[in-house]
Amino acid sequence: MSSLKTHLRNRFNCSVSEVGFKDKRGRSQLAVCLVSDESAHVNKQLKEIIRFSLTHHLASLDNYTFEHL
Numbered sequence: 001m002s003s004l005k006t007h008l009r010n011r012f013n014c015s016v017s018e019v020g021f022k023d024k025r026g027r028s029q030l031a032v033c034l035v036s037d038e039s040a041h042v043n044k045q046l047k048e049i050i051r052f053s054l055t056h057h058l059a060s061l062d063n064y065t066f067e068h069l
Contacts, residue, residue: 004059008032012049039068 005016012034020029032049036042046066053061 004053004056005030007056008049008052011052012045014045014049042068 005018008014008016008030012032015033017031017033018028019031021027032046034042034045036045050061050064053059
């Protein structure tokens, strides 16, 4: 999972943390954080992160949610 986290950080300049399933081999839950003063930019970046994660060859994306603060 570290490869996907590194790719996301480098490509999208976002924060990524493994927040769940730490003790499960082959499974992980990631949290991605973006900060911007423009919600349209954040939404666009999040959609790109989802698209990238769906096509990443070392991971499969099962589910995702958005939270805006």
